[in-house]
Amino acid sequence: MTTSIYVELWDTNPTHANEAIDAVMAEMHHVDDVMSDFKPDSELSRINEHAAQHPVVVSRELYDLIKLSTHYSQITDGAFDITMESVWRLYDFRRHIHPTDAQIEALLPTIGWRQLILDDRHHSVAFARPGMAIGLGGIAKGYVVDRSIDILKAMGIRHALVTAGGDTRILGDRRGRPWMVAIRDPWDLSKLVTMVPVTNEAISTSGDYYRGFVQNGVLYDHIISPFTGHSAQLVRSASVIAPTATQTDGMSKTAFVLGPAKTLAIIDSMPQYDAIFVCPDGRVVYSKGMEPPPGAPPPAPAAESPLALRGSAAGQ
Numbered sequence: 375m376t377t378s379i380y381v382e383l384w385d386t387n388p389t390h391a392n393e394a395i396d397a398v399m400a401e402m403h404h405v406d407d408v409m410s411d412f413k414p415d416s417e418l419s420r421i422n423e424h425a426a427q428h429p430v431v432v433s434r435e436l437y438d439l440i441k442l443s444t445h446y447s448q449i450t451d452g453a454f455d456i457t458m459e460s461v462w463r464l465y466d467f468r469r470h471i472h473p474t475d476a477q478i479e480a481l482l483p484t485i486g487w488r489q490l491i492l493d494d495r496h497h498s499v500a501f502a503r504p505g506m507a508i509g510l511g512g513i514a515k516g517y518v519v520d521r522s523i524d525i526l527k528a529m530g531i532r533h534a535l536v537t538a539g540g541d542t543r544i545l546g547d548r549r550g551r552p553w554m555v556a557i558r559d560p561w562d563l564s565k566l567v568t569m570v571p572v573t574n575e576a577i578s579t580s581g582d583y584y585r586g587f588v589q590n591g592v593l594y595d596h597i598i599s600p601f602t603g604h605s606a607q608l609v610r611s612a613s614v615i616a617p618t619a620t621q622t623d624g625m626s627k628t629a630f631v632l633g634p635a636k637t638l639a640i641i642d643s644m645p646q647y648d649a650i651f652v653c654p655d656g657r658v659v660y661s662k663g664m665e666p667p668p669g670a671p672p673p674a675p676a677a678e679s680p681l682a683l684r685g686s687a688a689g690q
Contacts, residue, residue: 377539459509516623578622
């Protein structure tokens with residue numbers, strides 16, 4: 375998944391604890407084998423190669439996640455869209471390569487989640503036009519974090535944390551207290567904007583500082599708007615809290631595309647969600663459930679928090 379994986383758990387039996395961590399890592403590899411667009415033999419790669427010619431039958435697991443992604447496309451008015459992969463491929467952030475405006479314009483018609491043809495009966499996926507491609511980088515890590523927590527629960531684990539990049543889900547508490555998750559300062563990653571107490575929930579943080587480059591004074595960030603094909607920069611950092619990491623992963627990119635006001639309107643309409651956004655002008659805005667009391671200082675970092683120390687929450 376081109377990202378770091380972090381697992382922490384409590385167990386009275388060291389052998390069982392290691393078996394639980396091994397089970398999590400096995401699931402991570404399994405999902406990567408199915409959903410990676412870097413592996414030519416993955417199910418996702420098979421869709422991208424053939425779905426413009428004919429429907430491609432896939433596993434129920436992959437089909438259900440693709441179908442779920444369209445739910446987030448619908449509630450965000452298209453700001454979250456897995457079909458933007460065709461344009462995203464034009465960028466090479468490691469080598470500091472970006473497409474021309476003409477290249478983007480040529481592929482914009484291939485973006486649009488409504489151009490996915492999904493067959494619930496046969497679990498098949500087809501594309502309505504040539505040139506389309508899908509990528510699950512915006513939701514698959516959250517999904518596999520949730521699967522990992524399910525595995526740990528089934529093995530009797532009651533206190534754990536699983537992180538894949540910027541997507542984290544927490545099971546139980548941490549020694550009788552909430553886990554403290556760091557929200558980093560986009561202008562200075564050695565500093566924190568705030569710490570968020572989390573118990574039995576998920577949190578995903580996306581930031582424009584994670585993967586990108588500056589060229590001729592222009593920031594090219596890895597979060598791309600499906601509407602324009604260019605980097606989406608209406609916030610600098612977005613953290614979303616919800617019961618599952620699939621939910622938070624699918625929503626944390628939206629603020630970059632829609633901006634804080636429109637995204638908060640969506641978040642505030644869903645009782646299980648909360649969010650914290652850091653804006654380009656330095657403002658920190660909160661959803662209704664996260665707003666601090668007037669004049670209250672930000673919570674102090676917890677020295678024992680592995681997320682504060684290792685920065686595991688400051689990911690994609």
